[in-house]
Amino acid sequence: MIKLSELVVMVANHDGTVIEFEAEQFQTEIIRSFLAAGNNELWVAEDIVMAVEYALLAHDSDEKIFSLTEIESIITGILEDAGFAEVAESYRRTHRQRHITFSPERSYLLQLLNRHAGLTGRNLEAVTDKVIVAGAKLHIDVAAPELFVELAKYYKSQLLNKESPALEKLVLPTSTERLRRISISIDKIKEQLNEASVSCLNKNIIQLYSISSLFPAVRIAINMKRVAEHAALTPPVTELLLLPNFSEIANAVNDVVKAAEAVFHEYTSGGDLPLYISVPDMAEFAEYWLEATWPKCRPCCRDMMSFLEEMLERKPFKLTMG
Numbered sequence: 001m002i003k004l005s006e007l008v009v010m011v012a013n014h015d016g017t018v019i020e021f022e023a024e025q026f027q028t029e030i031i032r033s034f035l036a037a038g039n040n041e042l043w044v045a046e047d048i049v050m051a052v053e054y055a056l057l058a059h060d061s062d063e064k065i066f067s068l069t070e071i072e073s074i075i076t077g078i079l080e081d082a083g084f085a086e087v088a089e090s091y092r093r094t095h096r097q098r099h100i101t102f103s104p105e106r107s108y109l110l111q112l113l114n115r116h117a118g119l120t121g122r123n124l125e126a127v128t129d130k131v132i133v134a135g136a137k138l139h140i141d142v143a144a145p146e147l148f149v150e151l152a153k154y155y156k157s158q159l160l161n162k163e164s165p166a167l168e169k170l171v172l173p174t175s176t177e178r179l180r181r182i183s184i185s186i187d188k189i190k191e192q193l194n195e196a197s198v199s200c201l202n203k204n205i206i207q208l209y210s211i212s213s214l215f216p217a218v219r220i221a222i223n224m225k226r227v228a229e230h231a232a233l234t235p236p237v238t239e240l241l242l243l244p245n246f247s248e249i250a251n252a253v254n255d256v257v258k259a260a261e262a263v264f265h266e267y268t269s270g271g272d273l274p275l276y277i278s279v280p281d282m283a284e285f286a287e288y289w290l291e292a293t294w295p296k297c298r299p300c301c302r303d304m305m306s307f308l309e310e311m312l313e314r315k316p317f318k319l320t321m322g
Contacts, residue, residue: 009056010065012149018065021056023049030075033091039084044214048078051215054274054317065118067146082214103142104135112145117152123159130155184211184263192259200252203230208256211264217274218260218314220253224285236291239304250311253277257314275316279305282321 009021030045052074056066072095079088109128113119119127131151135143186208190198200206207221227245228237253275261273279285283294286301301321309315 007057007064009053011071012065012067012145021053021071023053026052026071026075029094030079030087030091033079033087033094034084036090036094037084037086039087041084043212044082044084047212047215048075048082050217050276050318051078054215054217057317067149069144069146104132104140104148106132109148112148113152117149117156119152119156123156127152127155127159184260184267186210188263189256189260192262193255196248197252197255197259200249205230206249206252206256211260211273216264217276218257219276219278220256221278221280222249222308223281224279224289225281228285228289233289235289237289239307242304243307246308246311250308254313272314275312275314277316277319278322279320280322 010018011021012018027045027049030048031042034040034042034045052071055074056064056071072091076088076092079085079091106128109131110124113128113131114124117127131148134151134155135148140147189208189211190201193201201208203226204223205226207223209219209221211217211219227242227249231241231245233241257273257275264273282301286292286294286297290297290301292300298321302319305319305321309319
């Protein structure tokens with residue numbers, strides 16, 4: 001079974017190339033827009049990117065491939081809805097010149113729609129022909145690749161007799177209008193935790209972050225070095241030695257999620273909060289405690305963390321390792 005944290009959002013660039021969603025890149029671009037607009041609320045950038053990635057991962061589409069234009073439009077919309085109109089305009093200006101166009105030649109469209117619309121064989125040829133005809137009727141001599149991809153998605157949905165998911169249907173975890181300036185502190189969450197969970201926090205085995213209202217989520221960092229030190233482990237460490245400690249961490253994470261949601265729901269109604277887990281010291285832990293080479297051992301470390309995920313009551317939408 002594929003866990004949500006194992007799914008990856010892919011971005012279709014204006015030149016037709018497809019790359020993995022790079023949260024840091026989008027975050028940097030948003031920060032630049034804030035600075036250009038003379039606004040120093042830079043913390044918003046991380047929240048917006050996390051909100052976008054979470055929504056795209058949860059989107060009801062067969063392939064998690066979205067055009068760069070779609071993602072940039074979502075970011076602009078969130079900035080405007082959150083009250084950062086000047087920043088949104090700065091972001092829009094920055095990305096306005098990045099678009100490219102091309103003529104709808106059949107050979108190129110076949111490649112483009114095969115990669116970005118999930119079409120093959122006869123379906124690919126049929127939809128491509130419909131896109132070409134539609135372009136001719138609309139007198140489109142040149143256009144951005146995203147336009148042809150969106151036309152293909154429409155004709156694909158007709159061909160397969162099912163509704164085509166629309167990005168306009170994306171729903172973020174909660175409305176930001178009333179809670180934009182509210183940030184729930186770590187201390188308020190700690191008050192709701194059991195003794196074992198507080199112990200994990202005090203030992204710095206797990207680190208908890210305050211809940212921002214722009215993208216309400218439970219964010220937890222796991223410090224693997226502290227796990228090994230408090231368990232008095234000596235290198236090389238094996239998965240079997242770590243499993244008992246994972247149980248303790250999982251119990252603490254489960255308790256934190258419940259406590260965080262209880263406090264958050266005092267301010268607003270809503271459903272479950274997304275869980276985001278990071279392991280910022282995984283590279284150092286792998287090289288010293290596992291006696292492995294980073295990043296070559298990244299897949300093995302990811303497999304190791306999957307044991308922890310299986311113990312969690314709330315599956316993380318994202319798990320990152322540094």
